[in-house]
Amino acid sequence: MPISAGIPAPDFELLDDQNVTRHLSDYRGHAVILYFYPEDDTPGCTKEACNFRDDYSAYEKAGVVILGVSPDTVESHVKFKKKFQLPFPLLADVGHKVCDVYGVWGPKKFMGKEYEGVLRTTFLIDAHGKIARVFESVRPSEHSAQVLDALKAI
Numbered sequence: 001m002p003i004s005a006g007i008p009a010p011d012f013e014l015l016d017d018q019n020v021t022r023h024l025s026d027y028r029g030h031a032v033i034l035y036f037y038p039e040d041d042t043p044g045c046t047k048e049a050c051n052f053r054d055d056y057s058a059y060e061k062a063g064v065v066i067l068g069v070s071p072d073t074v075e076s077h078v079k080f081k082k083k084f085q086l087p088f089p090l091l092a093d094v095g096h097k098v099c100d101v102y103g104v105w106g107p108k109k110f111m112g113k114e115y116e117g118v119l120r121t122t123f124l125i126d127a128h129g130k131i132a133r134v135f136e137s138v139r140p141s142e143h144s145a146q147v148l149d150a151l152k153a154i
Helices: 043-054 056-061 074-084 097-101 143-151
Strands: 013-016 021-023 032-036 065-070 090-092 105-110 113-118 121-125 131-135
Touching (some): 013 074, 032 043, 043 065, 043 143, 056 065, 074 090, 121 143
Parallel strands (some): 032 065, 065 090
Antiparallel strands (some): 013 021, 013 090, 032 121, 105 113, 121 131
16 A cells, blocks of 8 residues: 555664665654665766755754665765755665665666666655655755745645
8 A cells, every 4th residue: 555645654774884774754743764775876866865954944944854765774874964064864775674664665667677676765754653655766966945835744
């Protein structure tokens, strides 16, 4: 069943870039931007992460937590976070279990080849742990502004 607005966000347990176990439920009481991206240090994913970084003070001011999730390893996240000075946790979903739960792992096409991977998707989760909005087919360069605008509605 696809994850949609109005339902409780499935809880999960993943290691972050500091090798600390994080649970979505740890953030109850705060709105959460849970964004799924395909791969560390690739052009689109870097653009998306850096836009969240550049707008980070606006998210902090609004009391919003940002969590990035990809199937990369903790070690990969450490390098990516350091290289681009990302101020928010990156969670390692090696084996894409959480991606599967959120319905963001599926068929993709690139240069005529088909393969399975992360479908760039963001979930805006309210302070009560419910999905307030789902952003699919995200455009990395415009996405943070789109999410900031959507925050006004929750």
